[in-house]
Amino acid sequence: MSAVHVPAPAPQATPQEIPLRKTPKSSEAGRAQSRGGRRALGILAVVLAVLWVFPIYWMINSAFLPLNKLQTPDPTFFPLGGTLSNFRRVLDDPTFWAAMRISLAVVVIVLVAALIFAFLAALAVSRFRFRGRKGFILTILVVQMIPAEGLFISQYQMLDGWNLVNKVAGLALVYTAAILPFTIWMLRGFVAGVPIELEEAGMVDGLSRTAAFFRITFPLLAPGLVAAGVYGFLQAWNEYTLALVVMTDPTQRTLPLWLQGLVESNRATDWGVVMAGSALIAIPVIVFFLFVQNKMTSGLVAGAVKG
Amino acid sequence: MAASAPALQQDDVAVAFPRRRRRKLGVYGLLVPAAVLMGVALGYPLIRQFVISFQEYGLRQQFGQPAEWVGLQNYTDLLTDPYVWAVIGRSIAFCLVNAAVTMLIGIAFAVLMSRIGTASRITLQVSLLLAWGTPVLASMTVWQWLFDSQYGVINWVLSNVFGIDSMAGHSWIIQPLSFYFVATVIVVWMSVPFVAFSVYAGLLQVPEETMEAAQLDGASSRQRFWNITMPMIRPVLSIVLLLQVIWDLKVFTQIYVLQRAGAPTRETNLLGTLIYSYAKEFSLAGALATIMLVLTLALTGFYIRQMLKEDEL
Numbered sequence: 001m002s003a004v005h006v007p008a009p010a011p012q013a014t015p016q017e018i019p020l021r022k023t024p025k026s027s028e029a030g031r032a033q034s035r036g037g038r039r040a041l042g043i044l045a046v047v048l049a050v051l052w053v054f055p056i057y058w059m060i061n062s063a064f065l066p067l068n069k070l071q072t073p074d075p076t077f078f079p080l081g082g083t084l085s086n087f088r089r090v091l092d093d094p095t096f097w098a099a100m101r102i103s104l105a106v107v108v109i110v111l112v113a114a115l116i117f118a119f120l121a122a123l124a125v126s127r128f129r130f131r132g133r134k135g136f137i138l139t140i141l142v143v144q145m146i147p148a149e150g151l152f153i154s155q156y157q158m159l160d161g162w163n164l165v166n167k168v169a170g171l172a173l174v175y176t177a178a179i180l181p182f183t184i185w186m187l188r189g190f191v192a193g194v195p196i197e198l199e200e201a202g203m204v205d206g207l208s209r210t211a212a213f214f215r216i217t218f219p220l221l222a223p224g225l226v227a228a229g230v231y232g233f234l235q236a237w238n239e240y241t242l243a244l245v246v247m248t249d250p251t252q253r254t255l256p257l258w259l260q261g262l263v264e265s266n267r268a269t270d271w272g273v274v275m276a277g278s279a280l281i282a283i284p285v286i287v288f289f290l291f292v293q294n295k296m297t298s299g300l301v302a303g304a305v306k307g
Numbered sequence: 308m309a310a311s312a313p314a315l316q317q318d319d320v321a322v323a324f325p326r327r328r329r330r331k332l333g334v335y336g337l338l339v340p341a342a343v344l345m346g347v348a349l350g351y352p353l354i355r356q357f358v359i360s361f362q363e364y365g366l367r368q369q370f371g372q373p374a375e376w377v378g379l380q381n382y383t384d385l386l387t388d389p390y391v392w393a394v395i396g397r398s399i400a401f402c403l404v405n406a407a408v409t410m411l412i413g414i415a416f417a418v419l420m421s422r423i424g425t426a427s428r429i430t431l432q433v434s435l436l437l438a439w440g441t442p443v444l445a446s447m448t449v450w451q452w453l454f455d456s457q458y459g460v461i462n463w464v465l466s467n468v469f470g471i472d473s474m475a476g477h478s479w480i481i482q483p484l485s486f487y488f489v490a491t492v493i494v495v496w497m498s499v500p501f502v503a504f505s506v507y508a509g510l511l512q513v514p515e516e517t518m519e520a521a522q523l524d525g526a527s528s529r530q531r532f533w534n535i536t537m538p539m540i541r542p543v544l545s546i547v548l549l550l551q552v553i554w555d556l557k558v559f560t561q562i563y564v565l566q567r568a569g570a571p572t573r574e575t576n577l578l579g580t581l582i583y584s585y586a587k588e589f590s591l592a593g594a595l596a597t598i599m600l601v602l603t604l605a606l607t608g609f610y611i612r613q614m615l616k617e618d619e620l
Binding site for chain 1: 334335337338340341342344345347348349351352353355356359416419420422423424426427428430431433434435436437438439440441442443444445446448449450451452453455457458460463467496499559560563564567568582583585586589592593596600603611
């Protein structure tokens with residue numbers, strides 16, 4: 001929801017309020033026209049919003065519909081007289097819970113490892129100056145440009161050599177490495193955003209540097225760590241390609257692989273169950289996402305505008 | 308990478324903090340875990356794949372036979388195969404079309420958001436966020452259902468609302484061109500929110516005074532948009548475009564899932580899925596992945612250089 005709190009943009013409203021020297025029409029007519037235009041644009045925006053959200057609405061709608069309402073010549077647009085049986089079938093499926101366990105295990109390992117390692121690295125590059133600092137920053141910038149899909153064959157071979165294929169630890173290893181660069185970028189911004197003077201003040205009052213850091217700066221970094229954590233959660237929870245390559249054993253599926261399996265066994269037979277499965281995987285993610293996305297876009301753009 | 312931007316300015320202040328020599332080794336200690344992990348799981352595979360691309364490395368080598376050096380053999384094999392060129396061409400076309408369409412719609416949405424009332428803006432933003440936040444696989448399944456030939460709502464709308472009778476029971480993914488159309492719709496649907504939000508955040512940072520000054524000088528709203536707003540948000544646009552090109556060139560999941568839904572694989576392969584199909588011939592996969600990396604750098608190199616020049620890290 002956070003994106004919604006972005007301050008309202010005034011610029012487009014103001015121009016019409018200043019009478020232009022060279023405007024042919026009277027300022028009043030111009031204002032009326034702009035108000036009408038604004039309303040038309042507003043309606044256009046709502047239409048586009050409905051269009052964009054329709055697939056998600058359709059997922060939820062279909063998830064509540066029984067088979068005989070899905071396979072009809074005319075689609076059912078509202079889940080009136082709907083059923084929970086699709087959801088029940090997914091929740092009663094032991095393979096769903098097995099995939100859930102694998103996904104949760106991977107996500108927890110990835111989050112803990114990525115947050116600790118990225119935090120230490122972010123601390124180093126934003127609080128100290130040392131030989132190789134620029135090189136390190138440049139490396140994590142460039143690493144993000146490497147098409148990960150080009151690496152998966154050799155990553156598979158590497159994990160295979162260490163007997164880590166089809167293992168939670170193996171998948172967690174490649175995931176952690178994949179999200180570390182962006183997580184370091186993100187945390188680096190947050191660490192640099194806490195003024196060093198606060199720590200210095202603590203040290204003047206007799207704290208050691210480490211104590212000053214943990215008692216003063218660390219608590220201020222909590223929002224950054226939460227944002228980075230949610231980012232990592234989303235990546236690890238949603239990832240499909242590497243999981244497809246690494247987790248080849250059907251009993252070791254993560255949730256996205258499980259969903260693809262569900263689609264392939266139910267295609268053209270029962271879309272309701274597939275939609276219920278999709279919705280169950282998507283809803284927790286959407287909730288987390290709405291919660292964090294503001295931090296991610298504002299971090300992306302802040303300072304990137306010339307002014 | 309973009310999250311760095313805010314840090315850049317504060318950095319100089321932060322690093323000016325007095326440091327003591329004996330702490331120096333400790334600093335590297337902080338970097339070691341992250342550096343080792345990235346080195347092992349990203350750096351090593353990258354180098355290994357590069358090395359293998361100059362070797363003969365297939366199934367036999369996987370079972371212990373030593374790999375032979377074959378020089379550029381794998382590259383010449385690939386680059387003399389007209390099919391590989393066709394896939395490279397398709398990938399570039401797919402990437403450019405998708406990046407362009409995503410950018411245009413995304414920018415249009417951002418400009419729209421900056422010109423409408425709060426209520427309609429929030430409606431549009433929430434809708435985009437929902438599309439953005441949905442996991443790729445969940446989105447893919449919904450889109451397959453929407454485009455389903457028999458009971459899909461898209462065919463129903465086209466045949467019953469727009470009266471195109473031939474669309475009833477139409478299969479979208481059998482023909483390559485229509486397959487890419489579906490893939491484009493899905494990729495654009497997923498990518499537009501990111502572009503729209505980033506550009507909108509950029510638009511908010513354009514100082515109002517500048518716009519007012521230009522207006523007083525008699526600049527029309529079109530002139531203000533093209534001569535002031537666009538140049539000012541150019542850095543945002545280039546970051547976003549760069550990311551779109553990188554992402555759209557290596558697109559895999561969407562194509563792979565649609566292929567599994569019953570599309571002819573050979574006619575619809577892009578680079579990502581072609582590399583995946585070489586899973587048993589590591590050296591070819593390695594060579595093609597290297598070609599893809601070079602292609603990415605060729606398409607984005609100019610931008611990367613420019614961004615590096617502007618950011619002083």
